[in-house]
Amino acid sequence: MRYCFRMRLPLTKSSDYLREIMIREHLARRGIHDPEVLRAMREVPREAFVGEGMQELAYEDGPLPIEEGQTISQPYIVAYMTEALELSSSDRVLEIGTGSGYAAAILSRIVGAVYSVERLEGLAHSARQRLAMLGYSNIVVHVGDGTLGWLEHSPYDAIVVTAGAPQVPKPLLEQLAIGGRLVIPVGASYEVQILVRVRRVSEHDYHREELCGVRFVPLIGAAGW
Ligand code: SAH
Numbered sequence: 001m002r003y004c005f006r007m008r009l010p011l012t013k014s015s016d017y018l019r020e021i022m023i024r025e026h027l028a029r030r031g032i033h034d035p036e037v038l039r040a041m042r043e044v045p046r047e048a049f050v051g052e053g054m055q056e057l058a059y060e061d062g063p064l065p066i067e068e069g070q071t072i073s074q075p076y077i078v079a080y081m082t083e084a085l086e087l088s089s090s091d092r093v094l095e096i097g098t099g100s101g102y103a104a105a106i107l108s109r110i111v112g113a114v115y116s117v118e119r120l121e122g123l124a125h126s127a128r129q130r131l132a133m134l135g136y137s138n139i140v141v142h143v144g145d146g147t148l149g150w151l152e153h154s155p156y157d158a159i160v161v162t163a164g165a166p167q168v169p170k171p172l173l174e175q176l177a178i179g180g181r182l183v184i185p186v187g188a189s190y191e192v193q194i195l196v197r198v199r200r201v202s203e204h205d206y207h208r209e210e211l212c213g214v215r216f217v218p219l220i221g222a223a224g225w
Contacts, residue, residue: 015047018059022046022075026061032079036087040109041079046072048130049100068120070217072100073162077214079106084183084197084211085158087111092153094175096146097162097219101127104139107160114139115153117146119220147221149175156180164193164216169223176200185216190225 023042032038047058049072054064063071073081082103087093091111095104098118104127108114116139118124124143131139142150146161147169154175161172161184168184176182180200187193195211218225 015045015055015058019046022059022061026076027079030076032076032083034083036089036110037079037083037106040082040106041075043109044102044105045134046075046102048134049102049105066100066123067126068123070099070120070123072102073216078103080212081160081162081183081195082106082110084195085160085181087158091157094150094153094156094159094172095162096149096159096172098124098127098141099162101131101139101141103160103162104141105131105134105136108136108139111158112138113153115150115156116141117144117150119143119145145221145224147171147219147223151175158182159184161185161219162216163219163224164190164214165219165224167223168196168198169219169221171223173198173200173206178202183211185214190218191215 047055050058050064061076063074066072087110092113093107093111095116098116104114104116121143124141128141149171155177157177157180159172159182164185164187178200182198184196185193186196193214195214197209199207201207
C-alpha cells in the first residue's frame with residue numbers, strides 16, 4: 001500500500017512564489033496531472049484558510065490544525081482526491097467535512113456547484129465567511145450530519161468525504177448519480193484509512209477501487225463513527 005503522507009520544505013518567500021513551488025514540487029512532480037486541478041490549486045490562496053499565525057506554514061505539504069481540533073488537509077491529498085473525482089465543469093459536487101472550506105474552494109474553481117456539509121456549527125460559520133470574502137459564490141455550506149448526505153440537492157456527479165469513515169455510508173451511495181464517483185477514506189481504525197473510490201455504474205451496481213493509504217480525522221455521525 002502506498003501512503004500519501006506529508007513532506008516538508010523550508011519556507012521563506014511570498015505566498016505566490018510558495019504556491020508555485022507547491023504546484024511544481026508537491027503536486028506535479030508527484031503525479032498530479034489534471035490541468036484543471038493544478039489551475040485550481042494555483043488559484044486558491046491556502047494561507048486564507050489556515051489559523052492565525054499559521055500563514056507561513058500554509059505551503060508546507062502537510063495538514064495543519066484548524067479550530068475545534070480539526071485539520072485542513074495536506075495540499076497533495078486535496079489535489080489527489082480532487083483528481084480522483086474525475087470532475088467536469090458542469091458537475092454538482094457534495095463534500096462532507098467543510099472544515100476550513102479549502103477543499104470546497106478548490107472544487108468550486110472546477111465545477112458548477114459545491115454543496116458542503118459540516119457537523120460543527122463554528123467551523124461552518126467561519127468557512128462561509130472566508131468563502132464569501134474570497135468571492136467564491138458557487139458553494140453552499142450546510143450544518144448537519146454528512147454521513148446522511150444532503151438529500152435535497154441529490155443526485156451528485158461526485159461526492160468527496162474529507163474525514164475517515166468506518167465504512168462507506170449507504171446514504172452517500174444512494175445520493176450518487178449513475179456514472180457518479182464517491183471518494184472516501186475508509187478504515188477500521190480511527191487513525192489510518194484507505195482512500196476508496198466508488199463508481200455508480202447502474203441503479204444497483206457500484207464498482208469499488210482502493211487508491212492509497214491516508215490519515216484523516218474521524219467522520220462522526222449516524223452512518224460514521
Ligand atoms: N475539507 C476540510 C478538511 C476537513 S477535516 C478542509 O479542506 O479544510 C474533516 C471535517 O469533517 C472536520 O471539520 C469535521 O468536523 C468534519 N466532520 C466529521 N464528521 C462529520 C459529519 N458526520 N458530517 C459533516 N462533517 C463532519
